[in-house]
Amino acid sequence: MKKVMIVDDEIAIRENIRSSVDWKQEGFHYCGDAPDGEMALPLIEEWAPDILITDIKMPFMNGLELASIVRAQKPEIKIIIMSGHDEFSYAQEAIRLGVTEYCLKPVSAAELLQILHQVSQKMDEEEQRLMSLAMTKEKLLADLCGGLIGTSDAIDSAKKLSLPLSAKFYAIAIVDVRLEEDAQHTEQLLNKMLFVLQETCNAHAELLPYIRSRTELVLLLKSNSEDSITTCLEELRGHIRLELEQQFTCSIILGIGSRQERLQGIHISYLEADEDKYITRLTLQNKASLRRIQLDEKMDIFLDRNQFLEFLKLGSPHLRNHFVQEFAAPLKSVDWQKSTYGFYLLNDLTLECFRIANQLFRMGADADESIRSLQERIQRIGSWEHCMEYLFTLLDQLWQRRAASSGKYSDVIDQVKSYVAEQYNNEQVSLKTISAHVRISSSHLSKIFSQETGQTITEYLTQVRINKAKELLKTTSSKTFEIAYKVGYNDPHYFSNIFKKTTGCTPKEFRSQGAMPFHEPPSEQIEEPLYE
Known part of the structure; x- marks a missing residue:
C-alpha cells in the first residue's frame, strides 16, 4: 500500500482529510501528518512516505521549501501541493520543483482521492518502465539460469526484447577461460570468443550467450531438434574447445548440462553444467600432476576405468569384492609408502565416477564435500x-546415492508443500526460508523441486x-486489499497484477462471475520473484 503523509499548519484541515477518507479501502496507508515543513522533515525520514501532500503557506518552512528539500534528498517521493492562493507564481515554482500535482483549496475528499489514484497510477507505470529497462537480454538469460523468473514472465520479457526464446530443446554450457598471460585482457577475449562460438554453434543450434564473470561465458543452446543439441554439445566438448584454445592461446574448462524440454529446465541444466565444470577442473589438475609423476617415477599402470564405470552403473553389491580384487590387481606393484602414483590414479577414477554419477542420477547438494x-x-x-x-567405499557411497535419489525427494517435496500451505500468507516466505526449513541448500532444492514437480x-x-x-x-465479502494480505501480498496493486496474469481477469471481475468450481491455474504459471 502506498503511504501518504500530510503537512498543513491548519489542524482542522489535517483532521478533516485524515477522517474523511477510508484509506485502507482505497488502497493507501495514512502514516501521519505535521504542522509545518520543519517538523515534517524528520518524520519523512522516519516514515518514508510514497506520497507527500503539503500546503504552500506555512510558518517556519513553507511547502515549496519543503518540496525543494524532499526532491533533492528523496526524489522517489511524489509531491502534491495544496494552496489557497490561486497565483500563477506558486504554480510556476511548483512545476519547476518537479511537483507531481497542484490543487487549490478547499479540496473535497473525492477530489483528493482522484488525485491520489492518478499519482498512484503514475508511480505504477514508472515502476513498470524501470523494470522493463532493467530486464536486458543478459539479465533475462541470467534469471532463467538462476531460476529467478517464471515461464510466462520470461516469454513476455523475451518478446519485449525481441529475443527468440521458444524452442523444443534447451541445454546450458559454461565456458571458463584462463589465459596463460595478460589475464587482465580476458574480458576482451571473451567478446572475441563469443563471435567465433556464434559462427560455429549456429550450424546446429541457436546460441544465446551472456558473460557471467570476467572469465566465464554461459551458453544457452536451443533447437527444435534433439539431435542438433546433442551434436553441438559433443562438438563443444571436442574439437570446438580445442580450436578455441589454439586460436586464443588459452585453456578452457567446460561444463555441460543435460538437455531440457521446458524453459524452467534451463535452471536445472545450468546447475548441472556448473557441477560438471567443477569436476572437470579437478580432473584436469589431477591429470597434470599424474603426468609429472609418470615422468619422475617411470611408472605405467593401466587401470580399466571404463570397466569400473560400467560396474558402477550395472554391477551388483554381492559381486563387489570379487570385482574390486580383479580391478585393483595392477595396483599391487605400487609402493604406497614412497610413491604418489597410486593416489593420483584413484583420484582420477573418483572424479570420473562422480561425473558419470551426476549424469545418471541426481547427486546431493553435498557432492563437492563428498569429493x-x-x-x-x-x-x-x-x-x-x-x-x-x-x-569398496567409493562404490558403496555412489550406489547409496543412486538408491536414495529415486525416492528420498518425495519427502522433501512434501515438506516444501506442507510449509507453503502453512506459511503462504507470510510475505517473507522465500526460497531462502523454505530451504532453511527443509535443511537443503537453495540451489539444490530449486533443482530437485523443478525436476520432481515440473514447476519452480x-x-x-x-x-x-x-x-x-x-x-x-x-x-467471503472481504475487500480485495484484505484478501491480498490474507494470501501473503502486502501490496494490493501487485496482487491484482499477479492475479490477472494468472487467471486472465481482475479479482473484481472474478468475483462478479458468480460461483465457479475451484480449479488449478493454467499450466503456464506466473510467479513473483523470490530472493535468497
Whole structure:
C-alpha cells in the first residue's frame, strides 16, 4: 500500500482529510501528518512516505521549501501541493520543483482521492518502465539460469526484447577461460570468443550467450531438434574447445548440462553444467600432476576405468569384492609408502565416477564435500588392502546415492508443500526460508523441486496463493486489499497484477462471475520473484 503523509499548519484541515477518507479501502496507508515543513522533515525520514501532500503557506518552512528539500534528498517521493492562493507564481515554482500535482483549496475528499489514484497510477507505470529497462537480454538469460523468473514472465520479457526464446530443446554450457598471460585482457577475449562460438554453434543450434564473470561465458543452446543439441554439445566438448584454445592461446574448462524440454529446465541444466565444470577442473589438475609423476617415477599402470564405470552403473553389491580384487590387481606393484602414483590414479577414477554419477542420477547438494572427503581418504592409503577398502567405499557411497535419489525427494517435496500451505500468507516466505526449513541448500532444492514437480518453487507458491485468493473471493465479502494480505501480498496493486496474469481477469471481475468450481491455474504459471 502506498503511504501518504500530510503537512498543513491548519489542524482542522489535517483532521478533516485524515477522517474523511477510508484509506485502507482505497488502497493507501495514512502514516501521519505535521504542522509545518520543519517538523515534517524528520518524520519523512522516519516514515518514508510514497506520497507527500503539503500546503504552500506555512510558518517556519513553507511547502515549496519543503518540496525543494524532499526532491533533492528523496526524489522517489511524489509531491502534491495544496494552496489557497490561486497565483500563477506558486504554480510556476511548483512545476519547476518537479511537483507531481497542484490543487487549490478547499479540496473535497473525492477530489483528493482522484488525485491520489492518478499519482498512484503514475508511480505504477514508472515502476513498470524501470523494470522493463532493467530486464536486458543478459539479465533475462541470467534469471532463467538462476531460476529467478517464471515461464510466462520470461516469454513476455523475451518478446519485449525481441529475443527468440521458444524452442523444443534447451541445454546450458559454461565456458571458463584462463589465459596463460595478460589475464587482465580476458574480458576482451571473451567478446572475441563469443563471435567465433556464434559462427560455429549456429550450424546446429541457436546460441544465446551472456558473460557471467570476467572469465566465464554461459551458453544457452536451443533447437527444435534433439539431435542438433546433442551434436553441438559433443562438438563443444571436442574439437570446438580445442580450436578455441589454439586460436586464443588459452585453456578452457567446460561444463555441460543435460538437455531440457521446458524453459524452467534451463535452471536445472545450468546447475548441472556448473557441477560438471567443477569436476572437470579437478580432473584436469589431477591429470597434470599424474603426468609429472609418470615422468619422475617411470611408472605405467593401466587401470580399466571404463570397466569400473560400467560396474558402477550395472554391477551388483554381492559381486563387489570379487570385482574390486580383479580391478585393483595392477595396483599391487605400487609402493604406497614412497610413491604418489597410486593416489593420483584413484583420484582420477573418483572424479570420473562422480561425473558419470551426476549424469545418471541426481547427486546431493553435498557432492563437492563428498569429493573432498574421499580425496582426503585417498591420501591416507598405506597399502594395497587399504586401496581395496577405499574402492569398496567409493562404490558403496555412489550406489547409496543412486538408491536414495529415486525416492528420498518425495519427502522433501512434501515438506516444501506442507510449509507453503502453512506459511503462504507470510510475505517473507522465500526460497531462502523454505530451504532453511527443509535443511537443503537453495540451489539444490530449486533443482530437485523443478525436476520432481515440473514447476519452480516460486510458481508453486504463487499457485497456492492465487488459488486461496480465488476461494476467498467466492466465499467471503472481504475487500480485495484484505484478501491480498490474507494470501501473503502486502501490496494490493501487485496482487491484482499477479492475479490477472494468472487467471486472465481482475479479482473484481472474478468475483462478479458468480460461483465457479475451484480449479488449478493454467499450466503456464506466473510467479513473483523470490530472493535468497
